[in-house]
Amino acid sequence: MIKKLQNGFEYVEISNKAAIAKIALQGAHLFHYERSSEIPLLWLSDASKFELGTAIRGGVPICWPSFGNNNPKLPQHGFARTVMWQLGEIQELDEDTTQLRFSLEDSKESRELWDYKFLVELTIRVGKTLEMELKTTNCDNVPFTITQALHTYFNVSAIEDVTIEGLEGKKYLDALTLQHHTQVDEIRFSQEVDRVYQGVEDTIILKDANREIELKNSGSKSVVVWNPWIDKCARMSGMKPDAYKEFVCIESANAYEDKREILPNKSHTIHLSV
Numbered sequence: 001m002i003k004k005l006q007n008g009f010e011y012v013e014i015s016n017k018a019a020i021a022k023i024a025l026q027g028a029h030l031f032h033y034e035r036s037s038e039i040p041l042l043w044l045s046d047a048s049k050f051e052l053g054t055a056i057r058g059g060v061p062i063c064w065p066s067f068g069n070n071n072p073k074l075p076q077h078g079f080a081r082t083v084m085w086q087l088g089e090i091q092e093l094d095e096d097t098t099q100l101r102f103s104l105e106d107s108k109e110s111r112e113l114w115d116y117k118f119l120v121e122l123t124i125r126v127g128k129t130l131e132m133e134l135k136t137t138n139c140d141n142v143p144f145t146i147t148q149a150l151h152t153y154f155n156v157s158a159i160e161d162v163t164i165e166g167l168e169g170k171k172y173l174d175a176l177t178l179q180h181h182t183q184v185d186e187i188r189f190s191q192e193v194d195r196v197y198q199g200v201e202d203t204i205i206l207k208d209a210n211r212e213i214e215l216k217n218s219g220s221k222s223v224v225v226w227n228p229w230i231d232k233c234a235r236m237s238g239m240k241p242d243a244y245k246e247f248v249c250i251e252s253a254n255a256y257e258d259k260r261e262i263l264p265n266k267s268h269t270i271h272l273s274v
């Protein structure tokens with residue numbers, strides 16, 4: 001099940017009755033998920049580099065222990081997405097569902113960037129539903145605070161077709177202007193959008209011309225909605241200039257006001273099902 005690209009980049013390929021999936025060992029990064037007889041759920045840039053030390057552009061990057069660039073000592077979105085994780089058990093739960101476990105522990109390198117002892121465990125269930133569970137345990141003797149996200153890139157028919165429902169009435173920080181607003185209607189896209197919604201506990205519905213997707217989150221009350229639109233897309237690494245038309249990110253996060261303090265020997269878990 002472990003495959004290797006010519007440059008040595010390793011990933012696990014899962015195939016069962018309900019779905020197929022590919023997960024890179026770097027970043028425990030799920031970069032392909034496709035239910036039988038459906039188009040891929042996740043967007044993957046065809047300009048993405050599969051190289052050690054560079055995050056894959058698309059799929060579900062894991063932003064940890066910091067979302068965005070609010071900690072100047074850490075790279076944008078933390079370091080978890082560009083380091084090697086440990087692959088644990090792979091289990092066939094039934095003919096439709098395969099469960100994989102990955103883990104990441106502190107190392108000399110991580111402690112130079114973020115000086116805490118930790119264990120991060122990712123469980124992925126590949127089936128009719130995609131489930132991802134990210135558990136952070138504080139193995140240190142002092143508390144630490146994290147921000148994080150399952151930074152999901154959804155594959156869409158065309159960005160102009162997209163609506164996102166379920167965030168109506170929620171407050172958000174517009175990361176482009178640093179202004180606070182309240183979402184009135186469903187979200188549509190006709191320009192760059194980069195927002196951190198707060199206090200989200202409801203199901204989110206993503207619609208495009210082909211399908212309707214339901215996202216359920218627990219352990220996270222913030223949701224980031226992002227599309228770079230024309231100018232930012234042209235400047236971004238690992239993306240062709242027109243790529244913004246093909247995806248929207250809806251990120252299951254603990255970000256901004258929803259940062260989490262984890263006490264010694266305690267854990268915090270976020271869970272996404274879609």
Ligand SMILES: O=P(O)(O)OC[C@H]1O[C@H](O)[C@H](O)[C@@H](O)[C@@H]1O
Binds near residue numbers: 194195226236249
């Ligand atoms: O280019 P990356 O580090 O992968 O970040 C990609 C994007 O991630 C999030 O959605 C942020 O809200 C955006 O501001 C950022 O541009």
